[in-house]
Amino acid sequence: IILIGILILGVIVLIIFNNNNTSVKEVQNQSLSYIDDIDTYKTLESSSIINLSDGDTFDLEASIVKQEVGGRMIKRLAYNGQIPGPVIKVQKGASVTVNLKNSIDVDTTLHSHGLRLDNKFDGVPDITQEPIKPGETFSYTLTFPDEGVYWYHPHIREDYTQELGLYGNIIVDGELGYWSEANQEEYLIFDDFLEQEEFDSEKVTHTLMGRFGDTLLINDKKDFKVTVEKGQLNRFFLTNVANTRVFDLEFKGSKIKHVGGDVGRIQKEEFIDNVVIAPAERYVIETLYPQAGTFAINHRGQKIGEVIVTESEKDSSISTFNQLRDNSNDYKIVLDNINNFLSKKPDKSLRFNIEMKGGMQGMMTGDNMQNMDHGSMMMDSQKITLMGMEMTKDQAIEHCQMMPNMAGCEPYLNNKKPQDHQNDGIEWEDDMAMMNQMSNDQNIEWQIIDQATGEKNMNIDWSFNQGDLVKIRIYNDPNSMHPMQHPIHFHGQRFVVLERDGVPNKNLQWKDTTLIPTGQTIDVLVEMSNPGTWMTHCHIAEHLHAGMMFGFKVK
CATH class of the missing domain: 2.60.40.420 (Cupredoxins -  blue copper proteins)
Structure with a gap:
């Protein structure tokens, strides 16, 4: 019976390949995940901070680099050989030129996410500019009318290029006193990475839920650590660059003061317990650790980094930290009306x-779905019939998660797993990995x-x-x-x-x-x-x- 189930699943996979007119050999040839001569590429470097002044020019190169992961060298993509790319710091009101050279294996552009800049430099292919072909260079004039935390990334095949490392922060500083005085500033970029990556040059996969990674990273590190001083005010600029994952962050050992986000300061500073940050969102928080020691940075209870707090001889910043500033003047245009x-x-x-089309729609509702369920159901003696299909209770729950309005699903919609989005409307993990992997932009x-x-x-x-x-x-x-x-x-x-x-x-x-x-x-x-x-x-x-x-x- 198990063998029959395996054979049926194999037939379905072959049907999918045939529907796409793609042989196994062609799939290998279309893969963007590997290169034969990986050892000839430069090794990934750590991120740097670049301070630019009004009128400066900065050269940025998107290139292929290598990184050792799990004892083997893998392909990554990097800006100036760094993941994250260089942190670009500028003053509000400045104008700089960024020359982007494309040394990767697909077309690219540079999108400066969140900036209210000249439209022709927004980096959207075929709308604001032509794609930058491999080997070509394009010059961007970037202007910075607003304080805040921004980031840059490609706007072509982000599922591949951004996932493999093409991202970096832009920090726009205001005049003195815009933020509270801080002992130090840190730039934390949150991501997840699927270590057995597969990318197809002809189509985008994982389109049902987006590509979830199996390794959680801060600044591209699994063992991220940052050192701060006891009793001192720290400002952390947080950015989520994951393809689809929402992060729910706790900074153990410290209060969190929410002071700003995407485009500048929040209306009223507030103390919060955690930060829920979606892909492409940014938060600006301040922390103060009253005790020395090592404290976790957690995502939904899982430690993904550490803050090492050392003793300090400086006067405590607790009085400044406890002040909650009111920035309502920044929102006068809204608040007045x-x-x-x-x-x-x-x-x-x-x-x-x-809308599901072609083979995916058939898999979801037709004979393919029925056969797939039968192939695995035979191992369980308890059967449920749903829309004419026999399945286990767990399969009924999963099936109804996918199609909650399907007739007969009502008894199974209250049996969701703890990670499901029943209460908060958020899918925290890829709980339908096979279906997600089979989905694509076609x-x-x-x-x-x-x-x-x-x-x-x-x-x-x-x-x-x-x-x-x-x-x-x-x-x-x-x-x-x-x-x-x-x-x-x-x-x-x-x-x-x-x-x-x-x-x-x-x-x-x-x-x-x-x-x-x-x-x-x-x-x-x-x-x-x-x-x-x-x-x-x-x-x-x-x-x-x-x-x-x-x-x-x-x-």
Whole structure:
């Protein structure tokens, strides 16, 4: 019986390969994961900090490097040989030139995520520029109108290039006193990495849930450590560059003071217990450790790094740390009319959905799914019949997680695993790994739908005037085939979240990216300040490549 199940699964895999007209040999030839002469490439280096002044020019190269992982050399991609790429520090109001040379094996661009810069330097292929071919160089003029923490990455095949290491921070400093005085600043980039990576040059895989890694990293290190002094105020700039994973961070041994995020300071500083940070989001926090020792940085209870606290002869910063500053003047343009913005009808409304096509749809609902279930079910004597298919209770629970609106699923929707997103609307892990691995940009389409017109993705046609304050309602439909969270990113503009599920936001933060959990409705107010043709998209890399994006114009 077990052999029959294996044979059936094998037939399904062959069907998938045949549907894609791809032989095993062709798949090997299309792989971006390996190179024959890896030993000839430079070894990965640690990240550096680059201070740039107004008018400076900086040369940046995207290249292939090697890294030892688990006793073997693997292929990585790096900016200037570093992962993370160099931390670029500039002053608000500066203008610098970045010359990007492409020395990797696919086309690329440079997207300076979150900057309200000149549209032609936004790095979106075929919209703001032509792709940079291998061997070519493109010059970007970057301007920095806002303080905050930003990051740079490609905007072509992010699922591959960003995952293998092409990312780095941009820190824009304000005038003296913009932040509280800190003893030290640290730049922490959170990521996960799938050590047995496979990437196809012809298609993007893992489009159902996005590519989860099996190794959690801070600044590309499994054993990350940072040293601070007892009793001193530290400012940590946090960035999540993972393809799909949401991090839930605790800093043991210290209070966390939330002081800012994507585009500058938060309206009112506040003490928090943890930081939930979605892909592409950034947080600015301050910490103070009252005792010397070693303290964990945890993600959902799992230690992913350490803070080593040493003794200090300096006076304690506790009085400064305990002060909560009010930055409401940074939000005057919103607060002066907040009641009108909350009460007015949305100018635009969006809904998230998913459509399964071709072989994936057949696997989910047809004979393939039935045969697959039978192949594994035979090992369990307890059977459940659901939509004419026999399966175990565990399989029924998993099946109904995928399709919660399927007839007969009601008894199994309250039996979810502890990691599921029943309460918080977030998928923390890849609990459907095989289905996710089989999904790709040819059999899955993620959709952003304009509620007024019914148009979706790149057929959406929005146009605004410079200076407009646009209220947009976004609904993450829990009744879609596979509902999950989506981090939504607006290029070239900034926004605040006005409401979540009808509850007004009492503490505003200028943002360019925000997480929308399953079933949630949010209202955002976008300041359309920057002329050009811009993108809005989900920042799960695989969802972007599966269609979840649209363009808008600001005139």
